[in-house]
Amino acid sequence: MRREDPVNQTPVPGDHVQQSTSNVGRAVLAVLMLGVAGWMYAQRPTSTSQAEAGTTPPPEAMPADLPGFRPDAWFLPDDDLLGFVEIPAGPFQMGGDPTTDAQAFENERWSGASAQGTVDLPTYYIGRYEVTVAQFAAFVDAAGFSVGEQTLQDPPHHPVSAVSWPDALAYCRWLGATLRASNDTPPELSRLLRDSWQVTLPTEAEWEKAARGTDGRIYPWGNAASRDRANYQGPDTTPVGSYACPDCPYGLRDMSGNVWEWTRSPYQPYPFDPADDREGLGADALWVMRGGSFNDPPRNVRAAIRGGGDPGARRPFMGFRVAISPL
C-alpha cells in the first residue's frame, strides 16, 4: 500500500530519487541564494542624504573636458571665483510697477500703497550661470545622491533641470562643504566660507537685484524684450551662457529664460521680508521661482516675474543657480 504525503507532493519511498543529484541541487540552491544576496546588495540604496526622488542610478553626465569650465573643480566656471560674481551692497527697487511695465502681474505689486519697494541688501555673490548638468552630475557622483531619470539627461553644459527644491538645496550644501574642505578653493571664497557665509539658493530679492540691477529695468538688458539676449519662446534649453548680454548688470547670463530658477524664499505676498519664512507653516508649501524658461513668452521672463513652485516638482523647465550669502 502506498503511503502518501498528506499535503505536499512528497516523493515516497520507491520513487526514483537520484541521491547524487541532491548534493548538486543543494549546491545550486546555495549558489542561487549567494548570487541573489550579492545582486541585492548591489541594488541597495546608496544615498542616505536625501529623500529618494527616483531610484535610477545617475548616468555618466560628466565630460572629460568642457570649455570654460574646470573638470578639476567640479565643473565650475573657469575664472578667479569659480563663476561667483560679487553683487555690491546697496538698495534697489523690487517689484513690478504697472505704470512703467504694463505686463506686470498683480503678485509683483509691493503693497496697496506702492507698486515697488526699496530693499537694501548687503554684499553677496551669485553664480554667473545656472547650475549645469555636469556640475550636478559631479555632486550626484560624489555624494551618491539619487535623482530621477530626467535630471541628468541633457548635455553636460545645459542647465540642470527636473530638480526639486530640496534637490537644489542638497547641491548647495554639498558644494559649500566641498569648497570649505578643498585646498583649491580660491582664497576669497575660502575666506567667505570661513566667515560663516553659506552656499545656498538666492533669496528672491537677491535674485531680482542680480537680474535687474539698481535702475529698475524690466529685463536684465533693458526695457524691451529681445530674443538675442536670452533663450525664451524656444523649443528647449541651450548651453548656459550661450546668449551674450553685455548690457546686463554684473555680467550674469540667462537670468531670463532657459530654466526657471528656485530661490530660498517662500511664496508669499509682498512686501518682501527675508525673515518671514516661518509664516504660514500650516499652509501647503510653495517656493518662489524666478526668471522664466525656454518655453515662456516675454512677459514671463521679466526680472520681476514671480512664480510659486511646488517644492517637490521636478520639471524639465525648472533649475537653479547658486548664491553665497552672509546668513
Added chain:
Amino acid sequence: MSAARRRRPQPRRQRGTGQGAQTARRQAPPPSPLRLFWVPLALTLGLLLVSFVPRIQANVGLTRSLWAAVVGLLVWQVALFARLRGTAEDRSFHTILRPQHYLQASVQVAVFVYWGYFWRPVYDHAWLLVAQLLFAYVFDMLLSWSRRDNYVLGCGPFPIIFSTNLFLWFRDDWFYLQFLMLAAGFMGKEFVRWQRDGRSTHIFNPSAFSLGLFSLVLIATSTTDLTWGLDIATTLTLAPRIYLFLFLIGLVVMYCFSITLVAGSAAIVLFGASALYSAVTGVPYFIDSEIPSAVFLGLHLLVTDPSTSPRTPLGKTLFGVLYGLGVFVLYSVLSAIGVPTFYDKLLSVPLLNLSVQWIDRLVRSLQDSAVVTRWSPDWTPARANLVHMTVWILFFGTMTAIGATDGRHRGDTVPFWEQACGEHRLQACDRLIQIESNYCGDNAGWACNELGRHYTEGTIVTAAPERALGYFSRACEVRFQAGCVNLLDQEHLSRADPRVLDLRLLLREAGRNLLEMPEPEVYARACDHGWRFACDGRTP
C-alpha cells in the same frame, strides 16, 4: 533494472498516464519523452502570453522578468529533452487533487479578494499571480522530471504561490527576484530533506522556506524597499473586521485539517504575552493591535502545513506555542536592530520546521509520563479537533468582546505614543519612531518633519543629521512647509500641526476612505484620537 528505476504500485485514483497504462505500454518500444513535454511547453507559452497583458507591458523590468523566466524554462526543457532522447526513460504524470491544496488555495484566494477590495494593489497583482502559477508548475514539473520519472500533478503549487504572495512580493522593477524566490522554495522542498518517521520528507514548508531565506537576504542587504513587504503587512487592516474574517476562514481550515492546536496555541500565546507586556509597561507591545493582522493571517495560513509540523496533539500545541513566542521575541529583536518588524512572522517558521524532530522526540518522551497519559482524553481525532475548535472560538469571542481584535486600539494614535514616550514608558519612543516612519512612508509630511526633528535633536533617538535632512526633504517634497524651512535652518527647528491631508493619512481606518471625508469630520475624528489642536475648531 536498478532499484532506483523500479516502479511501485500506484493508487487507484491516479489518472491519465498512470501506472496501469504504463505497465501495458512497457511491452512496446520506449515512447518518446516528447509525448508529455507539450505540457510544460504549453504552460511556458502561457507565461509568454501573460507577459503581453497591459499590466505587465506597462513596466519594462516586469516584462523582461517574465521573458527571462520563459527563456530559462525553455532552456531547461530543451536540455532535459535532449538528455532523455534516445534513452528508455519515460516521464509521466500522476494526477492527484488533494483537498489540503485546493481548500487552502480557496481560502487564500478569499483573503486576496477581500483584502484587495480595500487595497487595490492586490487586484493589480492578479496577473502576476497567474504568471507565478505558470512558472511554478513548469519549474516544479521540470525539477521532478530531472530527478525521477513522475510528477504529481495537482493543486500543490497553488497554496505555495498564494501563501508566498500573502506576505511578500517584489516590486515590478525587481520582479525577477520573485521567480528566484519561488525557485528557491521548490528547490528547498526537493533538496533539503530528512528522514522523518522512516520516510524522506522535506524539512521546510516550501513557501516559508523561500520567504525566510529571502527575508534574511533582504535584511542583510537592507533592500526591503525592493518589495511590497511593508505595505502588505500594514494594509490588511484596511479591510474592515479583518480579524473576524481571518478567524472565520481559519475555522474552515481548522475543521478540515486539524490545525486548531497550532494556530490556536500560537494566538493564545501572542494574546497572552501581549497582554502581560501591556499590563507591566502600560503600553501595547504591538503598536496598534494585540496581534498584528498579518501575524494573525500567518498563524492560520503559513505555519500550519501539516507535513512540516508535528502530528501529535501535544507536538502541535508546542509548535504553536513556540511560533507565538518566536514572533513575540523576533518583533523586539528586529525592532531593536532597526529592521522592519514584519519579518517576525516569516523568520520564525523555518526555525520551527527545523525543530520538528526535536519536538517529536520531546513529545514521545512526555507521552510515557503518567501525567500526560492521565490528561490525554480518549477522543477520536475528529472529536478532539471539534473540542479544540470550541475552545478557540470561545477564546476568540472573548478577545473580540474585550476589544482585543477588530475595533479601535489605544495604540493606533500618534498622540498616545508621544505621551507614552514623554513618560519614558518602555520602548515607547522606539514605537513612536516606528509609527511615524510608517506614516512618513505614506507621505504624511507632518510625520516626516517630526522624524527629521527627532534625528536632528537626538533626544529620543540617536542624532543622525544626514538622515534628518532626508526626512525634512521628504516632508518638504510633499509640501509640508515646516520641513522646507527646516532644510534651510537646522538650528531653529520648525514644527506645525498636521494639515488636513496629513490627518487623513494619520487617522486612516479599515473600510473608511478618509480622503473623501468632509473636513469637519476629519477634525472631529482627530480630536477623538487625541489631537488636541483639532478639538478647538482650529484648522491649520
